[in-house]
Amino acid sequence: MTGDRAGDGTAILVEGASDRAAVLTAADLLGVDLAGDGVQVVPMGGAMSVRRFVAELGPQGAGLRLRGLCDAGEVRFFERAGLPDDAVFVCRPDLEAELLAALGHERTAAVLEAEGDLRLFRTFQQQPAQRERTLDQQLHRFLGTTSGRKEHYGAVLASALPADELPAPLREVVQAPN
Structure with missing residues (x-):
């Protein structure tokens, strides 16, 4: 977990390592210091794991703010996990x-x-x-x-x-x- 205390930070939930690599590269290109801003990029090993990660890292777990990046075909998993629409960024088709x-x-x-x-x-x-x-x-x-x-x-x-x-x-x- 990033930050000094529970709830201090944000996690971007991504499906896998390639998504994490792209997010980290995009942050560099955009001049955004994710780590400095208390943001960690978390590969979940597939979108079907999002519910577990939301439970562990979100409000009922570590208290991190959450957002996600997913493929269009995987949005339903993020919705079922309770992430609000404005926290989910959808790639079409991937x-x-x-x-x-x-x-x-x-x-x-x-x-x-x-x-x-x-x-x-x-x-x-x-x-x-x-x-x-x-x-x-x-x-x-x-x-x-x-x-x-x-x-x-x-x-x-x-x-x-x-x-x-x-x-x-x-x-x-x-x-x-x-």
């Missing part, structure tokens, strides 16, 4: 798609090239299961194919954007009042 859309295909390819993964991605595109998919679907799937890649690219894709081009849910969850 954070990776938001980042890829904000970057566009050319800048995403440039990021893959800079990371040394463009040739690997081009090989991936030629696999029979990928040939019929759109470029957006291929990129999205590629990010999740290797352990750690999704987390790595959560930070790398976010850092490739100017602060004013960060997807709205990512920008807003970082800049929400504590």
